[in-house]
Amino acid sequence: MLLSKVLQFVITGVANGAIYALIALGFTLIYNSRQIINFAQGEFVVIGGMAAYTFYVTAHLPLPVALLAAILVVTLLGVAFERFVILPLKNAASISLIIATIGMSIFLRTGAMLIWGKEAMTLPHFFGDKPWNIMGATILPQQIFIIAITLVIVVGMQLFFRLTVTGKAMLAASMNPEAARLMGIRSERMVMYSFAFSAALGAVAGVSIAPLVMMSFGSGAALGIKGFSAAILGGLTNPLGAVLGGLSLGVIESVGAGLISSAFKEAIALIVLLMVLLIKPSGVFGKIGTRRHAR
Amino acid sequence: MLKVERLSAGYGHVAALKEVDLQVKDGEIITVIGANGSGKSTLLKAIAGSLRPRGGCVIFNGKDITGRPADRVVAAGLCLVPEGRQLFGDMTVLENLQMGGYLFLRRRRQSEFRAKLDFVYDLFPVLRDRTNQAAGTLSGGEQQMLAIARALMSDPKLLLLDEPSMGLAPMIIRDIFAALRRLNDQGLTILLVEQDANISLALADRGYVFQTGQNVMAGDATDLLNDPAVKEIYFGKKI
Numbered sequence A: 001m002l003l004s005k006v007l008q009f010v011i012t013g014v015a016n017g018a019i020y021a022l023i024a025l026g027f028t029l030i031y032n033s034r035q036i037i038n039f040a041q042g043e044f045v046v047i048g049g050m051a052a053y054t055f056y057v058t059a060h061l062p063l064p065v066a067l068l069a070a071i072l073v074v075t076l077l078g079v080a081f082e083r084f085v086i087l088p089l090k091n092a093a094s095i096s097l098i099i100a101t102i103g104m105s106i107f108l109r110t111g112a113m114l115i116w117g118k119e120a121m122t123l124p125h126f127f128g129d130k131p132w133n134i135m136g137a138t139i140l141p142q143q144i145f146i147i148a149i150t151l152v153i154v155v156g157m158q159l160f161f162r163l164t165v166t167g168k169a170m171l172a173a174s175m176n177p178e179a180a181r182l183m184g185i186r187s188e189r190m191v192m193y194s195f196a197f198s199a200a201l202g203a204v205a206g207v208s209i210a211p212l213v214m215m216s217f218g219s220g221a222a223l224g225i226k227g228f229s230a231a232i233l234g235g236l237t238n239p240l241g242a243v244l245g246g247l248s249l250g251v252i253e254s255v256g257a258g259l260i261s262s263a264f265k266e267a268i269a270l271i272v273l274l275m276v277l278l279i280k281p282s283g284v285f286g287k288i289g290t291r292r293h294a295r
Numbered sequence B: 001m002l003k004v005e006r007l008s009a010g011y012g013h014v015a016a017l018k019e020v021d022l023q024v025k026d027g028e029i030i031t032v033i034g035a036n037g038s039g040k041s042t043l044l045k046a047i048a049g050s051l052r053p054r055g056g057c058v059i060f061n062g063k064d065i066t067g068r069p070a071d072r073v074v075a076a077g078l079c080l081v082p083e084g085r086q087l088f089g090d091m092t093v094l095e096n097l098q099m100g101g102y103l104f105l106r107r108r109r110q111s112e113f114r115a116k117l118d119f120v121y122d123l124f125p126v127l128r129d130r131t132n133q134a135a136g137t138l139s140g141g142e143q144q145m146l147a148i149a150r151a152l153m154s155d156p157k158l159l160l161l162d163e164p165s166m167g168l169a170p171m172i173i174r175d176i177f178a179a180l181r182r183l184n185d186q187g188l189t190i191l192l193v194e195q196d197a198n199i200s201l202a203l204a205d206r207g208y209v210f211q212t213g214q215n216v217m218a219g220d221a222t223d224l225l226n227d228p229a230v231k232e233i234y235f236g237k238k239i
Helices: A002-034 A041-058 A063-089 A094-116 A141-163 A165-177 A177-182 A186-210 A220-233 A239-259 A260-280 B040-048 B071-077 B091-100 B104-105 B110-123 B125-129 B142-154 B170-185 B198-202 B221-226 B228-235
Strands: A132-134 A137-139 B002-011 B015-025 B027-031 B057-059 B078-081 B158-162 B189-194 B205-210 B214-220
Touching: A002 A137, A002 A141, A002 A165, A002 A186, A002 A220, A002 A239, A041 A063, A041 A094, A041 A186, A041 A220, A041 B015, A041 B071, A063 A186, A063 A260, A094 B125, A132 A141, A137 A141, A137 B104, A141 A165, A141 A186, A141 A239, A141 B027, A165 A177, A165 A260, A165 B091, A165 B104, A177 A186, A177 B071, A186 B221, A220 A239, A220 A260, A220 B071, A239 A260, B002 B040, B015 B027, B015 B214, B027 B040, B027 B198, B040 B158, B071 B078, B078 B142, B091 B104, B091 B142, B104 B110, B104 B189, B110 B125, B110 B142, B110 B170, B142 B158, B142 B170, B170 B189, B170 B198, B189 B198, B205 B221, B205 B228, B214 B221, B214 B228
Parallel strands: B027 B189, B027 B205, B078 B158, B158 B189
Antiparallel strands: A132 A137, B002 B015, B002 B057, B205 B214
C-alpha cells in the first residue's frame, strides 16, 4: 500500500521533472552561449502550448502538424528575440541583458493575453487518457510520452554537441567566442542557434504538458521558476546537470507534496532553489562533465 | 602579400597603435618587436579582425580587408595564433583541430581536412599521441604547438603569431621556432610578434621595432640584431 503510494509519487515526479528538465536545458543553453539567465524561458513554454491549441482547435490542423507548427513558431520567436533584442545589446553588461529578458517576458506575457485572452486552455491527450497500472500506481500515456520525448531530446543533444561540426562549433563559441571567430566560426550565429534551440525546447515542454495542465497567458512565471530552480540545482552550465536537476526537483516536489501537504507543492521548488543557493551555489551536479572555458 | 598603411587602433581613450606602415612579402618571415604595451598585439588584432581599426587600411593579396570581422578574414587565407594560445580547454586535441579546420568541415571537404590533419600531426608528432586528451591538460609547450597547429588547419597563406614564446622554457621555444622555420621553408609567410628580440630576429628576414604604438625602426633582421639602438628602445635608455 505504502509502496504503491511512493511509486505513484515517483512516477508523477519523474514526469513533471522531465518537463522541468526541458525548461532547465533551455536556461543552460542560453547561459552557456551568452552568460545570461533568460527570464522569458517560461513564456516560450506557455506560447508553445497556446499556439498548439490555436493550430489544433481553432485551425483544425491534424495534431502532429499543429504541435510541430507551434514548436516552429516559438523557435522563430526565439530567433527574433536574439536578433532584435540580444544582438543589438552586443557589449552591454550581463545585468542589462538579463533585464532585457525580463522585459521580453513581460512583452510576451502581455502579447499572449492580447492574442489568446485570459481563458485557460488545454489540449487533448496525444495517446488517449486511459491510465496504465504499474504495481498499484497509475501512469498516463501522456506522462510516458513526456518522459520518452525528454529522453530522446537529451540523447539527441549529447550526440549533436559531441559528434557534429556545428554542435562543436557552438561549444567552442561558448567557451571562447573570440578564439572561435579566429577559426572562421561566426560566434554571433552560434548564439542565435542557442536561442532557437532553447525556445524550441521550451515549446516542446509546453505542447507536451498542455494536455495535463490548464494553461493561460500567466502560467509562464511558475514554469520558468521550476526550470530555473532545476538548472541551478544542476549547476547552470551543465546540460546533464540540468536534466538530473529537473528530475530530482520533480520527485522532491511530488514526494514532498504527497507526504506533507499538496498545499506546499508550489513552495518546494523555491525552497530547493534557496537551499542550493545558500549551501552550494555551484549546483549539486555542477561538476559532472562540465565543458567550460579553460585557458 | 600583406600591406598595412597608416593603421591606427585602440581601446576606449587609449590609442594603442598610431598610423603604422608595414609590409610583408611572399615567403618572408617578418617580426615585430618591442616592449610590453608597444602596440604589437594591437597590430595583429587589427589585421586579423579581432579589433576594428580606427584608421588606415589593410591590404591582403590585393584585397582590402580593413575592418573585416575575424570570422571572415580566415577564409581569405590569414590566420592568427592569439596571445595566450586561447585553446578550447575542455575539448580534446582533435576537437581543437577540428575547430581549426571548421571551414573545411562545414563545407564537407573531408579529404582536405584529413590532409591538413596529417600535415600538422607530422609537424608536431606529440599532438598525435595526445589526440584524445583535453587541451587544458597539455603542457605549456604542447599547448602552444596545438595553438599553431589549430591555426594551420585553416590552410593559411599568412600566419600571424602573437608571442608564441611566452611562458615557455628555452628548449621548447627552440623546437617551436624550428617548426616555424620548416613551415617557412615550405612556403608559408609568417608575421611574428615577439617580446624576445634575440630569438625572433634570429628567425626573421626583416624586423620592425615598435615603441608606444609607433614603428620607430625597421630593417634587416641581422642589422637590427646588432644595432645598439634597439636595446636602448627596449630598456628605455636615453643617449
